[in-house]
Amino acid sequence: MPPVINKEKCKACGICADVCPMDVFFGTKKGEFPVITYPEECWHEGACVQECPIEGVIKLRIPLQMMICYK
Amino acid sequence: METQRVICDVLCVGGGIAGLMAAIAASENGAVKVVVAEKSNTMHSGAAGMGNxxxxxxxxxxxxxxxxxxxxxxxxxxxxxxxxxxxxxxxxxxxxxxxxxxxxxxxxxxxxxxxxxxxxxxxxxxxxxxxxxxxGFNQKPILTKQAREHSVEILNRVMVFDLITDGQGKVIGALGISTREDKLIEFEAKSVILGTGPCVRMWPAPGLQDFNRPLPPSCTGDGRAMAYRAGAELVDLELTAVHAGPKYLARAGQATWIGVLRDRYDKPVGTFLTKPNRYYNDMTLEVNKGIFNEYIKSGKGPIYMDTRGMSEEDLQYMLYWMKHEGNIELIKHLAEEGIDLRKNAVEFMTYDMHIVGGIPYNSKGQTSLEGLYAAGDEWAGGISCAAVFGWSAGKNAALYATSVTSTDLDKVKTDINTRKEMLQDLRSRKDGPKWQEANYALQQIMRDYCYTVKSEPLLEAGLETLIRLKEKTHQYLMAENPHELMHCLEVFNLLDLAELVFVGSLDRKETRGINFIRPDYILTNPMLDAKRHLIRKGPDGLPVTEWRKI
Structure with missing residues (x-):
């Protein structure tokens, strides 16, 4: 479930935990890798992706039940 | 529980467009200390959090x-x-x-x-x-910066859950909790501006994931609920609306799409457009956003937003605005799924129901309570509404604050202590239901007893069950941490408002629009067209309704 964090690239700056409107990163400690405590509360708006200072560190995975329908 | 007191001239509850505009205007109009209390973070909070x-x-x-x-x-x-x-x-x-x-x-x-x-x-x-x-992709960071440059103090991760009055109907402050640590915050404020946004999570989500919503699931009608409990009037609370957009991916808008709504066999559903037009999107949606549900339920099949046939320039134009509307993740998902909007048509659906009534405010942002102002999605809504009325509310709340001499919270200490005990009860219970159970139970009741079609027996039965749920929730709900405590308080707000939706629905003895259908009162009463349906807390604590021109 979203978001997915690349720990090899993450600098643990904490910005994602700071800005997330739903606080899915609740419990993240300063200076440590972000923890995704409440993935089911993700709104998929992408604030964490936008504010992360290193491109590609955070990716939102759209859950299968939200997969778009088309023809 | 630790207690902190914050003393200010103007308190803005909610740091969305309305709250930040109000705070900046208050600062420009003589308020020395202006505070914004925001449940999440003003950088990306609210319905306009990712842009517009x-x-x-x-x-x-x-x-x-x-x-x-x-x-x-x-x-x-x-x-x-x-x-x-x-x-x-x-x-x-x-x-x-x-x-x-x-x-x-x-x-x-x-x-x-x-x-x-x-x-x-x-x-x-x-x-x-x-x-x-x-x-408007970057509008919230820009407004946040402006607020800070105007010396506005922003307190993120603070959920204000109740207003404090002097016992005579004048608002003199508010109570909030930190959503990150066990802390009660007592706001002593000369004036309070509510800008907590829309009311989401009262009805079930459009798909099987509660936070998959077109409007932010963090907005739970907190302003409306605390205003009502403090004695303010609310208006037309039983009137509702639905949103619509791409099926199952509800975090998306509808109007930026340049296309024609067509059925499975490419027949246009409405009569407004026959080919995509970048200036006039298909208004079939604005006429009836429930049409997608109706087609599915009646067996007519799915409806698609047919973007095929538009030019490459129109596609780039649409994607540009989608980005600014905050739909970058949608754009990425389309690319990952290999969906080419010049070749594929995306299915749309009717999203969840939400209330459109709220706290009536005038052009000065004033409400029915002295010292209390409101703006933005607390009633009418939309970005420019939030900006214009937020700006006005901030200016007038600051001017009002200059006339206030005393806001001594210690005179109403008993009221504050009662709320503090309620918080401590929620945090100290070792077992019991959590907020999700209560929220889902509420959504079931609203779906089954108070959806589009409602009648007296249905509403009466639903209200009985709702009251039982409310009592149990207050008696047994537990929160393991401050984040869950925030959700418990949100559910309390939703339950209070849901009761008002039921009471208002029972009292509206007519059919109005496409979302309020009373089979027991099938006519729309034209005598009510110019009146508003007000609801407030009566002397015995029960809701009282009134029809009045405002």
Whole structure:
């Protein structure tokens, strides 16, 4: 479930935990890798992706039940 | 539980567009200490948290005659809400909208497209376009910066859950909790402005994931609920709306799409468009957003937003505005799924129901309580509404604050202690239901007893069950940490408002629009057209309704 964090690239700056409107990163400690405590509360708006200072560190995975329908 | 007291001239509850604009205006109009208490983080909170691309406004040099412009407002998006506010408020809104456009431009929010004011969308073919396309992707960080430069103190991760009155109906402060640590915050404020946004999570989500919503699931009608408990009037609370957009991916808008709504076999569903048009999107949606549900339920099949056939330029134009509307993740998902909007048509659906009534406020942002102001999605809504009325509420709340001499919270210490004990009970229970159970139970009741079609027996039965749920929730709910405590308080707010929706529905003995159908009162009563349905807490603590022109 979203978001997915690349720990090899993450600098643990904490910005994602700071800005997330739903606080899915609740419990993240300063200076440590972000923890995704409440993935089911993700709104998929992408604030964490936008504010992360290193491109590609955070990716939102759209859950299968939200997969778009088309023809 | 640790207690902190914050003393200020103006407290803005909610740091969305309305709250930040109010805070900046209050600071510019003489308020020395202005505080914004925001449940999440003002950088990306609220319905406009990830941006927006349409700002409803009147620009004299573009639109010319105001009367002709105003007349067309009563047909497009928000037509019902605009007419509910009344002509005076509508005129105030649109005659002040251009000032905000210029202000935002000066702050660094691009309000022009390729050097000109570009208007598109939300209007019927041939009518005046009143939605300014603007590049609002970064609007919340810019407004947050402006607020800080105006010496506004922003307290993020603070949920205000109740107002404090002096016992005579005057608001003198508010109570909040930190959503990160066990802390109660007592706000002693000369005036309070509510800007907590819309009310989501009262009805079930459109798909099987509660936070998959078109409006932010963090907005749970907190302002409306605390205003009611403090004695303020609410209006038309039983009237509801639904949103619509791409099926199952509800975190997406609808109007930026350039396309024609067609059925499975490519037959247009509406009568407004036959091919994609970048200036006039398919208004079938604005006429009836429930049409997708109706097609599925009646066996007619799915409806698609058919974008096929548009030019490459139109596609890039649409994607540009989608980004600014905050739909970057949708754009990425389309790419990952290999969906080419010039070749594929995306299925749309009707999203969840939400209330559109709220806290009635006038052009000064005043509510029915002294010292209490409101703006934005607390009632009518939309970006420009939030900006214009937020700005006005901030200015007037600051002027009012200069006349207030005393806001001594210690005189109402008993009230504060009662709420503190309630918080401690929630945090100290070792077993019991959590907020999700209560929220889902509420959503079931609203879906099964208070959806579009409702009658007296249905509403009475639903209200009985709701009251039982409410009692149990207050008795047994538990929170393992401050985050869960926030959700418990949200559910309490939703339950209070749901009760008012039931009471208001029972008292509205008519059918109105497509979302309020009473088989036991099948006619729309024209005598109620010009009146609003007010509801407030009576002397015995129970809701009292009244029909009145406001």
């Amino acid at each position: 691309d349409h700002f409803q406004c009147y620009i004299p040099d573009v639109h010319g005659d105001y009367e002709a412009f105003a007349n067309d407002l009563l047909y497009g998006q928000f037509a019902g809400r605009i007419s509910a506010m009344g002509r005076e408020a509508m005129d105030f809104w649109f005659k002040n909208s251009y000032e905000i456009v210029k202000l935002w431009e000066s702050w660094g929010i691009p309000m022009k497209y390729e050097g000109r004011y570009e208007f598109a969308g939300h209007s019927f073919p041939g009518q005046t376009l009143n939605h300014l396309k603007y590049s």
